[in-house]
Amino acid sequence: MSGMMHITGPEEGEPVRPGVAMTDLAAGLYAHGAVMAALLQRHRTGTGSHIDCNLLSAQVSCLSHIAANYLNCGWEARRWGTAHESIVPYQAFTTKDGHVVVAAGNDKQFVKVCQHTVQVLRNTLSYTDDAIKSLLASKVVAQNVAS
Numbered sequence: 001m002s003g004m005m006h007i008t009g010p011e012e013g014e015p016v017r018p019g020v021a022m023t024d025l026a027a028g029l030y031a032h033g034a035v036m037a038a039l040l041q042r043h044r045t046g047t048g049s050h051i052d053c054n055l056l057s058a059q060v061s062c063l064s065h066i067a068a069n070y071l072n073c074g075w076e077a078r079r080w081g082t083a084h085e086s087i088v089p090y091q092a093f094t095t096k097d098g099h100v101v102v103a104a105g106n107d108k109q110f111v112k113v114c115q116h117t118v119q120v121l122r123n124t125l126s127y128t129d130d131a132i133k134s135l136l137a138s139k140v141v142a143q144n145v146a147s
């Protein structure tokens with residue numbers, strides 16, 4: 001009902017339940033904050049409070065801008081697999097021995113990710129400086145031609 005499963009899972013696949021009890025955890029944290037605020041109010045004013053904390057509201061709040069986009073504008077979100085809809089890179093990549101998530105939340109972090117990646121590639125015998133430049137150039141050209 002909240003939309004969490006609608007946006008979770010493989011890009012072209014079926015919806016997937018999050019790996020942790022996200023809704024329960026969020027509702028518990030909201031309830032904790034509400035209880036603390038009610039205790040503070042009782043201490044200051046001598047008056048008690050009614051607390052209303054439910055799972056649906058807690059889950060919708062976790063959807064942040066995705067829920068706001070739908071509720072305010074009718075924009076329906078989609079599944080992005082491990083990627084993020086507006087932050088690149090921010091996704092899981094397959095490695096020879098598992099997976100790694102690479103994320104760069106701003107331009108400065110992106111430059112550092114690129115510098116580190118180029119250094120790792122440079123230290124790999126199968127890549128030379130020219131091979132790295134060629135790989136990066138072909139990717140940039142392919143993306144710009146496709147756009």
